[in-house]
Amino acid sequence: MGPVLNRLIELQKVENCLRDARAQLARCRRSVIVEENLIRSLQNAIEAKKEEIQLTKVQCNRLELDLKTKDDETTKLRAALNASKTNKEYAALLTQLNTTRADNSKVETQVLDLMKDIEADEAECNGLREKIDKQKQKLEDTRTKAEQEAKNHEAAIEKIQKEWNELAKTIPSKAINIFKRVAETYDGQAVVIVEEQEGKTTAYSCGGCFMNIAAELVNVLMTRDDIIRCPNCTRIIVLGNVQE
Numbered sequence: 001m002g003p004v005l006n007r008l009i010e011l012q013k014v015e016n017c018l019r020d021a022r023a024q025l026a027r028c029r030r031s032v033i034v035e036e037n038l039i040r041s042l043q044n045a046i047e048a049k050k051e052e053i054q055l056t057k058v059q060c061n062r063l064e065l066d067l068k069t070k071d072d073e074t075t076k077l078r079a080a081l082n083a084s085k086t087n088k089e090y091a092a093l094l095t096q097l098n099t100t101r102a103d104n105s106k107v108e109t110q111v112l113d114l115m116k117d118i119e120a121d122e123a124e125c126n127g128l129r130e131k132i133d134k135q136k137q138k139l140e141d142t143r144t145k146a147e148q149e150a151k152n153h154e155a156a157i158e159k160i161q162k163e164w165n166e167l168a169k170t171i172p173s174k175a176i177n178i179f180k181r182v183a184e185t186y187d188g189q190a191v192v193i194v195e196e197q198e199g200k201t202t203a204y205s206c207g208g209c210f211m212n213i214a215a216e217l218v219n220v221l222m223t224r225d226d227i228i229r230c231p232n233c234t235r236i237i238v239l240g241n242v243q244e
C-alpha cells in the first residue's frame with residue numbers, strides 16, 4: 001500500500017463522520033415531525049369522536065320524535081279508554097295502552113343510554129383537547145431545541161465536508177470516483193479492511209461481505225498502491241493495522 005490507499009483510508013474515516021453528522025441532523029429533524037404527527041393523530045381522533053357524537057345525536061332526536069308520537073298515542077288511547085262503552089272495548093284499549101307504555105319506557109331507556117354515550121364522548125373530546133394543548137407545548141419546546149441542534153449539526157457537517165474536500169484534492173480523481181460510487185452503494189462504506197481468517201495466516205476475507213479474498217490480491221496490496229476491489233462486493237479493500 002502507498003499514499004493513495006492510505007489517504008482513502010483517511011477519507012473513509014471522514015466519510016464516516018460526515019454520514020454520522022448527517023444522520024444526527026436527520027434524527028433531530030425527525031423528532032419534530034414525530035411530535036407533529038402525534039398532534040395530527042390526536043386531532044383526527046377528536047374529529048372522529050365529534051362525528052360519532054353527531055350520529056348519536058341524530059339517533060337520539062329520531063327516538064325522541066318517536067317518543068312524542070307514542071305519547072300522543074297514549075293520550076288518545078287514554079281518552080278512548082275513558083269513553084269506552086263496553087267491557088270488551090275497555091279491555092282491548094287497556095291492553096293497547098299498556099303495550100304503548102311499555103314501548104315508551106323502552107325508548108326512554110334507549111334515549112337515556114344514548115345521552116350517556118354523548119356525555120362520555122364529549123368528556124373524551126375534552127380529554128383529547130387537553131392532550132393536544134400539552135402536546136403543542138411539547139412540540140414548541142422540541143422545535144426550539146431541534147432548531148438549535150440542527151444549526152450545530154449543519155455547522156459540523158460543513159466543517160467535515162470541507163475536510164473531506166481538502167483530503168479528496170490529494171487523491172487522484174479516478175480513485176475518488178470509485179470511492180464515491182462504492183460509498184453510494186454501501187451506505188458510506190467504501191473502504192474495508194482485509195481480515196485474516198481465524199486460525200489461518202494465509203486465508204483472507206473481505207471486511208465488508210466476508211467472502212474469501214485470494215492471497216495474491218493481498219500480496220498486491222502489500223507491494224503496490226493500486227486500488228483493489230473485493231471481487232464479490234466491489235468494495236475497496238485495504239490491509240488492516242495501517243493508520244489505525
Ligand SMILES: [Zn+2]
Pocket residue numbers: 206207208209210211230231232233234235
Ligand atoms: Zn466484499
